[in-house]
Amino acid sequence: MNILILPIGQVDMHMSDTIGNSLLKAFPGLSCNRAGDVLAVPEEAYNPARNQHNSSMILPKVSGYAVKSQADKILGITDVDLYVPRMNFVFGEAQYLGNAALISLYRLRPEFYGELQNRELFEERAGKEAIHEIGHTLGLGHCKKPNCVMFFSNSILDTDRKKSDFCDSCYLLVRRQVGT
Numbered sequence: 001m002n003i004l005i006l007p008i009g010q011v012d013m014h015m016s017d018t019i020g021n022s023l024l025k026a027f028p029g030l031s032c033n034r035a036g037d038v039l040a041v042p043e044e045a046y047n048p049a050r051n052q053h054n055s056s057m058i059l060p061k062v063s064g065y066a067v068k069s070q071a072d073k074i075l076g077i078t079d080v081d082l083y084v085p086r087m088n089f090v091f092g093e094a095q096y097l098g099n100a101a102l103i104s105l106y107r108l109r110p111e112f113y114g115e116l117q118n119r120e121l122f123e124e125r126a127g128k129e130a131i132h133e134i135g136h137t138l139g140l141g142h143c144k145k146p147n148c149v150m151f152f153s154n155s156i157l158d159t160d161r162k163k164s165d166f167c168d169s170c171y172l173l174v175r176r177q178v179g180t
Contacts, residue, residue, distance in 0.1 A: 001178050003032045003134065004071035006062060008078040008102075009041040015105065015126060016077060022127025022164060023075070023134060026149070029178055039065060041080055055082040055093040055102055063100035073137050075130055076102040091129045091153055094136035101133035113156060125156070128164050135170070138177040143170050 003023055005016045013034070020032040045057035058076065066074035082090050082104040091108065094101035108125040110118045131149050143150035146158070148167035153159040166174055 001027065001030050001072045003027075003030060003073045003075060004035050004066065004069050005032065006035040006037070006039055006065055006074055006076045008039045008058065008062070008076045009080060011038075011077050011079055011105070015123070018123045019075070019077060019103075019126050019130045022123075023130055026127075026131040026164065026166070027134070027178060028175065033071075035065070035069065035074075037065075039076065041078060047083070050083060052081045052083040052089065053078075054084065055090055055104070056084055058082075059093055059095065059100055059102050062102055063095060063098065066099040072099065073134060074100050075134060076100070077105065077126075077130075078102065079105050081106040091159065092133040094133040096136050096141075097139045098137055101130075101137050103129045103133055107156065108159070121160075124164065125159050128159055128162060129153070131164060135166070135174065138174060140166075140170055140173055143167060145169075 005020055016034045023032050045053040062076035084090050092103035109122050128149055135150050140150050142152040145167045147163050148170055149162055150170045151162045
């Protein structure tokens with residue numbers, strides 16, 4: 001399985017590499033590359049009343065890029081604040097059993113919560129959310145086990161509590177999907 005990481009808007013390129021390394025650890029037999037392009041943040045996704053971007057309007061553009069690139073899966077990474085209707089925010093969104101996923105780094109930084117900058121924590125959070133969203137593209141739903149990376153993160157506390165690993169049940173599903 002080949003995953004392509006696609007920066008959307010201004011994204012620290014070091015984060016693409018860090019997230020790629022997290023994906024390599026989580027998924028057996030994976031190859032991971034960074035796209036040579038940077039996708040512009042779609043203007044039509046911006047909601048000025050919320051000062052956020054609708055992730056459901058960005059995800060199809062990520063998916064379209066996947067078709068062009070011939071990657072098995074594509075992970076869009078952005079630094080804008082994302083939401084879906086009826087939710088205050090989302091850390092990411094993915095096509096269930098699809099080819100595209102999207103994460104936002106915006107709310108993963110400790111500074112967003114009034115804490116001191118902590119690069120290690122920031123990178124760990126980004127890796128977890130990337131693994132989680134790619135898991136959805138493989139057909140995994142939200143897990144009920146709070147330590148599993150597939151547990152739904154309703155807040156940053158949930159993201160911090162869960163591990164970067166799948167529980168045994170979810171890992172079995174991953175292995176079936178990637179053929180190992």
